[in-house]
Amino acid sequence: MQNSEVFLDIFQILILLITLTLLTKPMGGYMSRVYQGERTFLAPVFGLLEKLFYRISGITPDAEMNWKQYAFTMLIFNFIGLAVMFAILMLQGYLPLNPQKLPGFSWDLAFNTAVSFVTNTNWQNYSGESSASYFSQLMVLMVHQFLSAATGMAIVVSFIRGLARRTAETIGNFWVDLTRTVLYILLPISIIVALVLVSQGVIQNFSPYKNVQLLEAISYEKPKLDINGNPLKDASGKQLTEKIIVKEQTLPMGPVASQEAIKELGTNGGGFFNANSSHPYENPTPFTNFLEILLLLLIPAALTNTFGRMAGNTRQGWAIYTAMLLIFVLAVGALYLAEYSGNPLVQKLGVHGPNMEGKEVRFGLGGSVLFSASTTATSCGAVNNMHDSLTPLGGMVPMVLILLSEVVFGGVGSGLYTMLAFAIIAVFAAGLMIGRTPEYLGKKIEVMEMWMSVITILTSGVFVLIFVSIALLVPAGVSSMSNPGPHGLSEVLYAFASMSNNNGSAFAGLNGNTIFYNLTGSLAMLAGRFAPAVAVLAMAGSLVKKKYVPPSLGTLPTDQLPFIIWLVSVVLIVGALTFFPALALGPIVEQMIMQGGV
Amino acid sequence: MKEIKTGILLFVALSLLTGILYPAAVTVLAQAIFPKQSSGSLIYKVDGTPAGSALIGQPFSEPKYFWPRPSATAVFPYNPLASGGSNIGPTNNDLITKISDRVKSFQDTGIQGQVPADLVTASGSGLDPHISLEAALVQIPRIAKARRVPEEKVRSLVQAHFEDRQLGFLGAPRVNVLKLNLALEKL
Incomplete structure (x- = not known):
């Protein structure tokens, strides 16, 4: 690769970061208006629909819920979705819109897929073009790309209310937050983006193949x-x-563009085709690639601004954004360097250039690296190149981004609430060191908040380590590996990291469609999604009751650079302490093998 | 339970909106505004039969054609019903053997020096329609010889099919193999 190509790649990365930062404020402001019940410019189009939905479902939009009611309705709604999805996938063969006459899924695959889409994970043990009918793609996979995203966003907004409101009881209405997210945020952007994608060559039809x-x-x-x-x-x-x-x-044909738009926007990642965003019908040009990357970062980034506004201090939002951006830039840099250096074992054979195994020519190194980092920093999990074929250290970067609990932008909603849990831990740890009572945004941090924050950030890690250990001990776990040696361990580690943290991307050589992986994976996804979600809501319920303590000389300012750096350190230290041994045995050993040429 | 009833009703309403109305509306608009792109960007031969899609690669192995990147799709290469990459790790012996064989097969056709990486590695989709400019240029002598045409002629065809980075900085420079081979047929 010539230097000018590297320069242009870096330029592309910079333009993306600038665009994202510029969009954060207007998008964040718009979302805060949606969640504070204000009238938006889309009210003439979707306002009637909103009222209609409330009327037929018997929802009183002004009736607010306490945290228990909020958590209960959220769980009920997700359970309904899970049950319907499971049924549709099993019965696909008897349902309409199935021109290729595809049969139903096996029970364990149907369960895994249903859990995967309801938890916003979109881990895919099936291959879209050869096993899912158009009906399943639309009514199961696409519907839940909207609903699971909206669920995550509703939870974070109710948590922000918990921080912002003083001596109150209620944190919003789940039905209203959910409906307004779909109608005013996800749907309008998806329609526009889908059409832009089609203009570049993403297909959208119901034809037979x-x-x-x-x-x-x-x-x-x-x-x-x-x-x-x-x-x-x-x-x-x-x-x-x-x-x-x-x-x-x-x-293969199908309604791809409509799914592609919400797949990125809702950080879902469930592709229409097996090859996901590396497939030319999902991601045909460098421009669609850039747009898809921007789209999957947009809501998680902008929510930091929504948070700042609703909490009454936008600097608090920018502090969180800056912390996320710092880790993101480090990750992109490391990944680019690793892939640019290429694979010495291959270069020895008389091949020159970066590591191109699993990558597409049209995206180039910059477009591939940026996608990999973005899709794992957020909990999207779409891929435009095959992570299994990244260089060892290159492949460790997405893995680490996932293992940090998906807080570098993270999933829509879930990224911010997990990061706020980290912020609370950071405030607490700092408070211990300087001997003050810890406060965050004027709310005292006490035993309840600490418990719930710890549950939020450690649940996924505990499940990763337990399930990886089990998988390495039983034949059913080991036999699914497709690569020998430390790379096989990386495949399993990546799989459970991805499922527990609801990312959904994979070292795809691992054969996940076995009863063992379908069931352990489902458990990891459910725990990784709903344990933190309920813990966050419980924390919101506790915070909302507290009175506001005005900042004093002893208060740690949480909107300034020292705290941002402290927060980044806490995220990195927790991640490193939990996973360093596993990473050392997987990607780090493999990198040494590759360099040594064994 | 009131919440369960509300949940079911709202679920049905939102499902109809996002699962049926939304894709239907996008399909109608897409087919009306971008009929060619929404239906797969097919390209046609002179006689009007479809020659393939401009976006989906095809396998080529005869010396008279430009060869695309290796494809790892199941059963046979460039099978669009089984999109995907090799998923072979960087230190896997399988990868090294395969690439070594591919490099040899290129050297057998008379390529001197180093082989561009994209030409001997499988793409992520297995359907990559492009190769790098460099990968096209190294194949010119073989094709000119097989077709008995001057190398200059083939080279100008490659130049005519060269696509630069979109907007000057997005993606990477590339050449579409199927389009190039269709143009070769008209030489």
Whole structure:
């Protein structure tokens, strides 16, 4: 790669960060108006629909809920979604919009997929183009990309209310927060973005798959099987094959753009196709790639501003944004360097250039690296290149971003509430060191808040370590690895990190569609989503009752650089203490092997 | 329970909105405004039959065509029903053997010096329609020889199909292999 190419890659990364920062304020302001019940400019379009939804569902929009009611309705709503999704996936074969006549999912795969989409994880043990009907793609996978995103955003907003309100009881109305998120934020942006994506070549139709003639027919050897499906061998024990000539290519079709837009916007990541955003029909040009990256960062970044505004001090929001941005820039830099250096084992063979295995030419190194860092910094989990084929240290960067509990922007809603839990821990730890009562935004931090913050940030880590250990001890866990040695450990570690933290990207060589991984994964995803969610709501319920303590000389200012650096350190230290041994045995050992050329 | 009833009703209403009305509206608008792109960006031969999609790569192995990147899709390369990458890790012997074989097959066709990385590594989708400019340039002598045309002619065809970074800084410079091979057929 020439220097000018590297320069342009860096320029692309800078433009992205500048655009994101510029959008944070207007988008954050708009969202705070939506959540404070104000009239927005979209009211003429969606206002009637909003009222209609409240009327048919019997919702009184002014009736506020305490934290228990809020948590209860949130859980009920998600349980309904889970049950419906499970049923649809099992019965897909009997449902409409299935031109390819695809059969239903197996029970464990259906359960894993339903859990995965209701928890905003979008871990995919199925391959979209060959196993999900249009009906399933729309009514299961796309609906929940809206609803799980809206759930996360509702929770963070009620938590912000808990911080902002003084000596109150209620933290908002879950039904209203959910409905307004879909109608005024997710849906309008998705419609516009979907059309922009189509203009670049993302497909949007309900046609049957299309056959085209190949310019050059090709052939391959297909193993011959007997009637029972066992391989046939000749007298000397050699596998018999037959020559198959391929003259045609079958192009998959479908309503891709509409799903693509919400897939990024809601940090969902569940692709229409198996190859996700590396597929040319999901991500056809460098421009769509840039747009998709921007879109998956947009809401998590802008929510920091919404937080600042609703808490009455936008500097508090920018402090959180800056902390996130600092870790993000470090990660992008490390990942770019690792991939730019390439793979010495391959370079020795007479190949020159960066590591291109698993990457697409049109995105280049900059577009691939930026996507990988963004999709794992947020809990999106879409991929535009295959993380399993990154260099060892390159692959460790996305893994670490996930293992830090998805707080570098993080998932829509969940990223900010987890980061705020870290902020509370940081305030508490600092308070211990300087001998003051810890306060955050004028609210005293006490035993209840500490308990709930610890549950919020440690649940996923505990599940990662327990499940990885189990997977390494049982044959059902080990047999799914596709790569030998330390890389196999990385695959399993990445899988449980991704599921527990509701990311959904994968070192995709791991065969996740087994009963073992489907069930342990479902448990990890459920715990990683709902334990923190309920803990955060409980914390909101405790905070909202407290009275405001005006800042005094002894108060640690949480909107200034020293606190930002302290917060970043706390995030990194907690992550390192929890996962360093596992990382040392996986990616770090593999990097040494690669450099040593063993 | 009132909450359960409310939950079910709101779930149905939101599902109809986001699962049916939204994709239907986007489909109608997309088909009306961007009929070609929304239906797969097909390209056609002179006789009007579809030659493939401008966005989806095709396999080529004859010396007279530009070769695309290796594809790891299941059963046969560039199978759009099984999109995906190799998922082979960087220190896996499998990867080293495969790349070593590919480098040899290029050296057998007379390529001197180093081989561009994209030409011997599998893409993420297995359907990558592009190769780098460098990867196209190193193949010119083979193609010119197989087609018995001057190298200059092939080179100018490559230049004509060169796509630079979008807006000058997005993505990477590239060449579409299928489009280039269709143009070769017209030489």
